[in-house]
Amino acid sequence: MGPLSSASKTLASSRARLLGWLRGSVFGLFFLALLVGVGSGFGAIGFRYLIYGATWLATGHTQFGQFGRVGSDHFRWLGIGLFVVIPVVGGLIYGPLIYRYAREARGHGVPEVMMAVAENGGRIRPQVSAVKALASAICIGVGGSVGREGPIVQIGSSLASSLGQWVRMPEHRLRILVACGAGGGIAATFNAPITGVFFGVEIILRAFSIEAIFTVMLSAMVADLISQVILGSGKFFGGFPSGLALHHAQNYLLIVVLAVIAGLLGIGFKKVLYWIEDLCDRLWEPRPEWARPAVGGVALGLLLLALPELYGVGYPVMDKALHGHYGLWFLILLAVTKMIATSLTIGIGGSGGVFAPSLFIGATSGMAFGVTADHLFGARAGEPALYAVVAMGAVFAAAARAPLTSLASVVEMTGDFTLTLPVMLAVAVASSVSRVLSYGTIYTTKLLRRGIDIDQPTPMNALESLTVADVMEEFSNPLPADPPRDGSMSDAWISQVGLMTHRAQPQAVFANESLDQALRQLVAFGRDGLPVLSTDGVEVRGWITSQHVLEGLARRINAAESSIRTPLAPAPSIATDRPLGKQIGPTLGGYQVTEVTLGEGSPATGRRLGDLAWPVGVQPVSLLRDRRLCPPTAQTTLRVGDRINVLVAAPEDHDAPGRQ
Helix, strand or coil, X not given: CXXXXXXXXXXXXXXXXXXXXXXXXXXXXXXXXXXXXXXXXXXXHHHHHHHHHHHHHHHCCCCCCCCCCCCCCCCHHHHHHHHHHHHHHHHHHHHHHHHHHCXXXXXXXXXXXXXXXXXXXCCCCCHHHHHHHHHHHXXXXXXXXXXXXXXXXXXXXXXXXXHHHHHXXXXXXXXXXXXXXXXXXXXXXXXXHHHHHHHHHHHXXXXXXXXXXXXXXXXHHHHHHHHHHHHCCCCCCCCCCCCCCCCCCXXXXXXXXXXXXXXXXXXXXXXHHHHHHHHHHHHHCCCCHHHHHHHHHHHHHHHHHHCHHHCCCCHHHHHHHHCCCCCHHHHHHHHHXXXXXXXXXXXXXXXXXXXXXXXXXXXXXXHHHHHHHHHXXXXXXXXXXXXXXXXXXXXXXXXXXXXXXXXXXXHHHHCCHHHHHHHHHHHHHHHHHHHHHCCCCCCHHHHHCCCCCCCCCCCCCXXXXXXXXXXXXXEEEEEECCCCXXXXXXXXXXXXXXXXXXXXXXXXXXXXXXXXXXXXXXXXHCCCCEEEECCCCCEEEEEECHHHHHHHHHHHHHHHCCCCXXXXXXXXXXXXXXXXXCCCCCECCCEEEEEEECCCCCCCCCXXXXXXXXXXXXXXXEEEECCEEECCCCCCECCCCCEEEEEEECCCCCXXXXXX
């Protein structure tokens, strides 16, 4: 063995130890969270400039729409026809891009991330971040009336998921990393780190724990710090009126009335969004999806021509509304048509978020309410802009049913913490109205329509709290995960047992993965069980079967002495989201699982399993007898028809077929 080979082995060993530390240590998780914060921070900044660049290429301005019905500085010959032509041209670019490379980049993005966390263990395809960034920037730049928070959530989450999958993080920690990417993206986009934390935990992860909250905090903090260094530390709504306050306690009654209205608007926004999306689906079928944004861009362009203030995200229009530049009826018109424009943009296949449109609808409708209150009650009602701010949080709280995120977003983005109490009251009332009158949110309804209900109560958290190591059958002598393949291992031992009836390269699970992930792997790949890798991936520590999982759950349930609640709706089958043949975990490349069946005249019949002369490197892992999976103990007496599965080092030149 030469020095180069020795150095290579040392490097490989160091790499394995590093990945093992990242995968299994809580400080490794925190380190990865910091990296995710860096990536999502720069991702949010880059995405913002992508939007500015696309908007400038189309109009000659980095932001557009607040100027009314004016033409492009670059295409003056188009005149106001720009509003119709540009969405069509943009659709011809981002439509094929999404269709060809990442169809999940279509729409507002957050439901896809929620589904990845709830149903796919946090796994998101790496190319989603690049496709989502380009497609959404083009869509918004050519007039798509959507927000940039949905894309940046999907971009940050995709980056985090890719990093976690490269490290081969256990599923429960990969979910937290994905929430870190979402929270970091939100924090950097709006200079709102607290909002980022709540968005990642309340909406994406949907589970509060000290480990999750602290980890997402790290990402949000780093991402926001990067954003402040590059973009400045000012509040997001820099021109927001100062000194707003409720000077009379009875005005809280007006806040309650506004919150009820905002709750109805949030529900209405959700209804309009999916109604228009369904209408677009019916009208377009069965034509090619890649052409849909271009053809639908004509309808969007005509709407923009009628009301240019709906162009793009619309933050400058919100600023003008908050400063009283629009009349009462025009504010109401903006709130109603923003619902339609956002829904149409998504319905024709556009890419963008619904958070900013929710704020837009809240700001304009709340300002209209404030103007009305001023007409009715005079100066005692307070500034109309105060009601606009309150409604911003209330509409999103009703649409997304995320009161903590809504409260934090409004307070942080305006920088006015004196409004905490009225905003808190409004988001609580609006969320309650939404919960009473509708089941799904603007995010989860998309998943409900696919048969996935992530809001249903879970019977117990045992599947997530127990790990593979808690229930597996541990080998007395662990095997190396990468055994030497020098050609010395032969199949001569098989003839001493029976007839080889199956051979496959096994999938594997890590010892510190949750039983939730282990069950997914067992259903997809583990007819007779799966090998268990140590956390650092260096050793094969044991074997796990479905029976081990059931026994572990039974022990936990009995110990807890708790009853299992009945779900509100039947859980979707695994096949709904992931075909059983799809690889979802690590492959144990150095081994094969060889199945040997004892027939008539087998030399092993009547002998105990422990008395057989198993070669070094051959480990019996399961025994199937009379359709029952049994542990392969040394005292088991073998019978005709027994089927023994053995983990054996694979020959270097043998490419084993995977089990279908």
